[in-house]
Amino acid sequence: MPDGMATDTRGAVVTADIKAIPVRRPWRWVATGIVLVLLGLLLLSMVTNPRYRWEIVARYLFDGTVLHGLLLTLEFTAIAMAIGIVLGVVFAVMRGSANPVLSWTAAGYIWFFRGTPLLVQLIFWFNLSALYPRIDIGVPFGPTFLSLDANTLITPFIAGILGLALNEGAYMAEIVRAGIMSIPRGQLEAASSLGMSKAMTMRKIILPQAMRVIIPPTGNNAIAMLKTSSLVSVLAIPELLYSVQIIYGRNFQTIPLLLVASIWYLLATSILTAVQTRIERYFSPDRDPGLSFGARLRRNLLSRRHKEAR
Amino acid sequence: MALVRAEGVHKSYGRHEVLKGIDLTVEEGQVLCLVGPSGSGKSTLLRCVNHLETINRGRLWVDGELIGYRQSGDLLYELPDKEVCRQRARIGMVFQSFNLFPHYTALENVVLGPCLVNKEPRAQAVAHAEELLRRVGLGDKLHSYPTRLSGGQQQRVAIARALAMRPKLMLFDEPTSALDPELVGEVLDVMRQLARDGMTMIVVTHEMGFAREVGDTLVFMDDGVIVESGDPREVLARPRHQRTQAFLSKVL
Numbered sequence: 354m355p356d357g358m359a360t361d362t363r364g365a366v367v368t369a370d371i372k373a374i375p376v377r378r379p380w381r382w383v384a385t386g387i388v389l390v391l392l393g394l395l396l397l398s399m400v401t402n403p404r405y406r407w408e409i410v411a412r413y414l415f416d417g418t419v420l421h422g423l424l425l426t427l428e429f430t431a432i433a434m435a436i437g438i439v440l441g442v443v444f445a446v447m448r449g450s451a452n453p454v455l456s457w458t459a460a461g462y463i464w465f466f467r468g469t470p471l472l473v474q475l476i477f478w479f480n481l482s483a484l485y486p487r488i489d490i491g492v493p494f495g496p497t498f499l500s501l502d503a504n505t506l507i508t509p510f511i512a513g514i515l516g517l518a519l520n521e522g523a524y525m526a527e528i529v530r531a532g533i534m535s536i537p538r539g540q541l542e543a544a545s546s547l548g549m550s551k552a553m554t555m556r557k558i559i560l561p562q563a564m565r566v567i568i569p570p571t572g573n574n575a576i577a578m579l580k581t582s583s584l585v586s587v588l589a590i591p592e593l594l595y596s597v598q599i600i601y602g603r604n605f606q607t608i609p610l611l612l613v614a615s616i617w618y619l620l621a622t623s624i625l626t627a628v629q630t631r632i633e634r635y636f637s638p639d640r641d642p643g644l645s646f647g648a649r650l651r652r653n654l655l656s657r658r659h660k661e662a663r
Numbered sequence: 664m665a666l667v668r669a670e671g672v673h674k675s676y677g678r679h680e681v682l683k684g685i686d687l688t689v690e691e692g693q694v695l696c697l698v699g700p701s702g703s704g705k706s707t708l709l710r711c712v713n714h715l716e717t718i719n720r721g722r723l724w725v726d727g728e729l730i731g732y733r734q735s736g737d738l739l740y741e742l743p744d745k746e747v748c749r750q751r752a753r754i755g756m757v758f759q760s761f762n763l764f765p766h767y768t769a770l771e772n773v774v775l776g777p778c779l780v781n782k783e784p785r786a787q788a789v790a791h792a793e794e795l796l797r798r799v800g801l802g803d804k805l806h807s808y809p810t811r812l813s814g815g816q817q818q819r820v821a822i823a824r825a826l827a828m829r830p831k832l833m834l835f836d837e838p839t840s841a842l843d844p845e846l847v848g849e850v851l852d853v854m855r856q857l858a859r860d861g862m863t864m865i866v867v868t869h870e871m872g873f874a875r876e877v878g879d880t881l882v883f884m885d886d887g888v889i890v891e892s893g894d895p896r897e898v899l900a901r902p903r904h905q906r907t908q909a910f911l912s913k914v915l
Contacts, residue, residue, distance in 0.1 A: 539760050540764065542762065543756075543763075543821075545751060546715065546755070546825070547776035548748040548749065548780045549780055558764055562765065638808065639765060639808030640810075
């Protein structure tokens with residue numbers, strides 16, 4: 354009788370909590386060691402190799418031109434993303450409309466702005482006056498209230514914003530559409546059964562839930578936008594990259610100045626990542642926050658010692 | 664006066680006819696149980712009553728109002744969205760898969776409809792919602808998110824959410840079919856109490872015990888038609904039609 358045996362002869366052992374010796378994982382330590390050595394070597398070379406010219410990096414890090422460039426880069430990112438998100442929501446909703454004219458217009462917009470290079474679009478907007486020398490505001494086919502010279506209206510800054518935002522809008526439309534499609538039909542039906550209108554359902558039920566799906570790729574796009582905005586340097590706008598190019602064009606310290614720009618780009622993207630995490634948490638009120646990096650590391654490597662200590 | 668009246672209701676998806684001429688009345692305060700094999704059209708019929716599905720032929724009235732249309736002489740006009748919303752707001756619906764809004768707490772789920780649709784003052788809506796949640800036995804779960812609730816608790820929140828709109832009619836679409844067996848009872852208890860309080864209800868269900876005990880009428884549907892209907896105790900004990908007998912022999 355195996356049943357009786359377990360309780361009779363080893364009863365005390367069976368009823369106690371299990372304190373097993375964990376499996377040893379030596380390769381985990383080997384891999385950790387190799388990676389740490391490689392990282393150490395990289396760090397050492399960065400400190401000891403004089404050609405990094407860290408003193409020049411330090412001198413230009415807070416240089417007025419550089420800081421002004423950084424500010425412009427942040428402005429472009431913020432404005433273009435803001436307009437892009439609004440356009441994205443509008444075109445995503447249009448794309449899902451029952452009205453075929455709206456739906457096809459949105460599809461056409463996405464097709465065009467995703468299908469042509471951003472660089473081409475930027476230069477196109479910059480040269481809009483060649484196509485439309487004057488821009489009239491008024492009643493279509495009726496009286497004109499305001500007639501503007503396209504050359505004065507489309508400054509390099511406006512052209513840059515137009516290019517970045519319209520391009521971003523096309524990508525955001527697809528992201529928002531994916532978010533809307535991720536919401537189960539039952540949510541829509543539940544809202545309908547309560548007598549909620551379509552617009553109300555979209556605002557209160559669909560979009561807030563879709564945000565969980567929308568935010569990670571949007572954060573991705575915001576980070577991409579921060580760097581893509583360097584393309585507006587072709588319109589001679591002194592954003593971060595162009596401003597360091599101006600400086601190293603004068604003093605030939607290419608590497609240190611690119612390091613300066615990189616440090617600022619990295620800092621800005623790190624902040625954006627932190628903001629993204631915050632927003633994600635806001636839109637997932639019912640979810641537990643995951644383990645921190647430190648806690649994961651402890652669990653991964655030190656779980657054995659941790660258990661033995663108890 | 665009948666609260667719900669269906670005359671010759673037909674519904675098809677493309678060439679597939681789901682409802683083939685349904686005639687039905689539900690008196691005020693009555694509980695009507697719709698039973699039948701899956702695919703018989705009972706859920707579709709229920710969804711036609713609050714215009715989640717549009718019907719292809721026939722007429723459907725709730726509380727004397729034609730659902731989804733306005734008739735003027737021989738012509739039918741589709742109702743504008745706003746009117747459809749107004750009609751739906753007075754008909755509560757409970758779904759098989761609960762369909763709670765996961766980004767709102769239990770309380771907010773219940774408050775949402777009255778505040779947004781009925782424009783009730785928030786304080787009043789909250790007080791009413793708290794009372795309803797207590798009545799379904801969830802007074803201690805007001806601020807829990809749906810993911811933290813069991814299936815039975817979620818379904819009771821869903822019932823409270825529907826009741827918060829002060830409906831004249833409640834539709835239940837297999838409300839216990841997605842629940843673990845030990846959680847079915849708590850939901851049926853709430854529905855039983857609701858029936859006792861005089862709510863008019865149409866319940867699509869597989870719970871024959873509930874139909875026998877609470878139902879005023881039992882309607883057996885198969886293949887898009889009503890095969891037989893009558894007093895639940897009578898129909899369940901002595902089914903007249905062979906199709907009813909075959910179905911009941913499988914589920915009882």
